[in-house]
Amino acid sequence: MSNLEIGIYSFPALLILIFLRVPIGLAMFTTGFVGLWLVQGTADIALARLKSETYTTFSNYSLSIVPMFLLMGHFATLGGMSQALFKAAEGWLGHRKGGVAMAAVGACGGFGAICGSSLATAATMGRVALPELRQYGYAGGFSTATLAAGGTLGILIPPSVVLVIYAILAEQNIAKLFLAAIIPGIMAAIGYMIAISIYVRIYPERAGVRDRVPYAERFRALGAVWPVLLVFVAVVGGIYGGIFTPTEGAAVGALGTGLIAWANGGLNRSTLFESFTVTARSTAMIFFIVLGAAFYNGFLALTQVPQEMSAWVVDQGFSPWTVLIIILCFYLIFGCVMDSLSMILLTVPIFFPVISILDFGLVDLIAMQHEAAREALATVTDLAPEMRAQIEAAIAAGAEITRDMQRALDIRVTSGMANALAEERTAIWFGILVLIVVEVGLITPPVGMNLFIINALDRTTSMLETYKAVLFFVASDLIRVAILVAFPAITLFLLV
């Protein structure tokens, strides 16, 4: 068997292990280990890698964000922030038709702004909002589906653990990815609210009514959410503003929410220990998958599968859009049965090299040159009139600004710079799209972690009812993906 064949056969082998209920990290680790053994003809080299690879994987500075964000989310709950968010949203939206459900989505979005994980957002907001939804006469499946979908905002709105992992794998800037996620994240929250209003129009009997809340009380409730705003601005703003690195931002966020929780009386020895154990459990789960993926991807690199695959895609001459849509569909299908982080870790090293060399026309070199030239023309004073006329003519004709003209204007816009920018934009846009489609997987039947978590909180609602109601939210997700694919500028808007 050639190395390439070993690499290709490892895919079905890995899938069989995963479908046999082998923990995903363990399955990737084992496949990678055996694969290395086969490729190298000896287990010694794979064993030698283990002398340092577990340590270097777990000590990765950028990855240290993950436990910090998880701890931050837990502290936020202890500080009463989830409760405060829901109360404020309910005050403003609760009296509308389907309003309590909309408030739950709004609160999930707010909590997502200070929590890096979907599962934690779903579990936290589920505990806060589910009893209220049921109390005001919202149907079981509708309530659970709303919260399961709302929970995905934990990842879709930055900060986000999945984006951190993507950034590390694709070697992209975490701060820029966080920034790019903001508009699609807000679109998600609005999309879910629209799904709710359509749902209650079709099934008016499945949502109850709630009394209007006086404005004074609404403003008081809104005033109580300032810590959330403070933490979000400090963390995401601080990271993007360059005041600190993403890891530092996560540390500031964890300390800040911890102090708020302590000040509110939510943090004592027993809740602190509980925060540690809950964080520990999710962190080790995530890092074991990261380790398995590192081992498996190291093996794949040796078999040259990723290189051959991107070469193959290029040779076929598919349009970039076809390739992108096929990849996104792949994620949606696998998302029905697989968890989001595992999918990212498993596939980004394979798909990203393919996507990053495709040209989606995200950067227009001529337009960049014209913009720089126009700016320079306005300020440069000692320009020969002849040259000025030439440049203005070039701009009017939509022609290239030549090297000579650029030198005269003291600007530099080369095709190399445009290519680098295009590569970065493609990577960020693709990252956000992947983030959304893997998050859809959290709420698509049959296996959707958020569905399970919320459903477990409500013993009276059957899984099937949840499945049925969640399709409205899945539809809203699919529409949003289509919009973001068609208009990359929406995702890239805040970066320009």
Next chain:
Amino acid sequence: MHRLFLTLSRVMAILGGFVLSILILIVCLSIIGRSANSFLHTDVAQSLFPGLAQWLIDAGVGAIRGDFELVEAGMAFSIFAFLPLTQVTVGHATVDIFTSWMPERALRILRALIEVLFAVVLIVIAVQLFSGMQSKIRSGQTTLLLQFPVWWAYAGSVLGAGVAAVVAVYMALARVAEATTGRSIVTDELGAEH
């Protein structure tokens, strides 16, 4: 028996949590020190209280030296310390859908096999990490800024990896016992919390 290993794992997790908290504090103090240092160097500070500013700078007000290295070393310990709890509470991510149709007995056997594989892997990881630590002791490699021996960081990780391996062996034995006797030993105690 299960209680014992659960308690051991919880203690490790809480220990890891404390180290994580210390790292968070170090990072935050480092940011404060760094900002203070920059401020003391500004013209405002240098003209308003030149003596004090210089004294504070000389006293070492600034970013914590090598905070980066401390985070890396401490984080590795924390993750390894977190591993036993995930192991003993069956917290690893799995895909259950294709096995849900299996009869209970077949499932028990499958679970035992998987847990045995997991134990083997975690033993190999612990043993190899130990051998990695030995080679770092031999080579005398240090970190770049603080120049502490790299093997110190490895030693912390070896401790966590060792406990994880021991817990995994217990889990494998427990699952094998469940498969052969049909008794339930492992209870998913923390499962409801998450």
Next chain:
Amino acid sequence: AQEVTLRLHQFLPAQANVPQLVLDVWADNVEEASGGRIEVERYAAMALGGTPPELMDQAIDGIADVVWTVVGYTPGRFPTTEVFELPFMVEDARAASSAYWQMFETHMKDGEFADVHMLGTWVHGPGLFHTDTPVESPADLEGMKIRGGSRLVNQLLELLGAEPVGMPVPAVSEALSKGVINGTTIPWEVTTSLRVSELVDNHTEFEGPALYNLTFVLAMNKDTYEGLPDDLKQVIDDNSGLEFSIFAGGTQADADGPARQIAVDNGNNIITISEEDADEWRAIAEPIYESWIADMDARGIDGQALIDEARALMDAYDG
């Protein structure tokens, strides 16, 4: 037909200067001289896994067959090489690479590097400052956050009153653009891929001996080398050693010129400290020599003798 596959692993992207101008050339020469019996698979940017400081162990353990790495990534392990990393020690990369290989053969082959088969040892071109505000004298560095590349560079920065910041090379652009650091120490050649000349306006270089240098090795797994048939061993031998080391150091230093030109074209402020003015800097750096010699003494190595030998060998070089 192809008999042997060598996996060459290193930490920079494939299109960076050293992979393209040195490592690919080496690999192509080996493949050609072997008549296609050796194939060199090239793994850039840590594609085989691990972190840059692990490269040396990867060569020792056979995870990769050949690695290119910065010796300073593993502080404390190969102390002798640091003689070429001392501040204001090295003037010419070819002379230093030649001296480095000769001293490798006499002092390090059976000592510090006994676990690998060495193919080449070299240094990069002169290291210099790239900063946001002009640095004309040591006093200008007071309080500036500067990224240093090695143990000794960090010591030097501290003595100069700057605050050394440790970060891997690829993180430098980001940190500079955000103002997380005020400057960095790297040779010109590296500024191209990091776009440093677009990010800062000032560069401070030294006439004569350079502010600092880093040492590199191209090392091969011992068993892989020993396992080759004699004629293929000969192919490897023909393409490694003194001549290759000088070629590698020289090529890397030659890449400085075009990179410097970018800064010139950009209208950046290039400050050149004359040899006389450098005296002030050298005086500040002097304690590093003393502490280094003391450190070597503690390890049972005669540091002063190494310095003298390195200087003599560099002076004797007339390539």
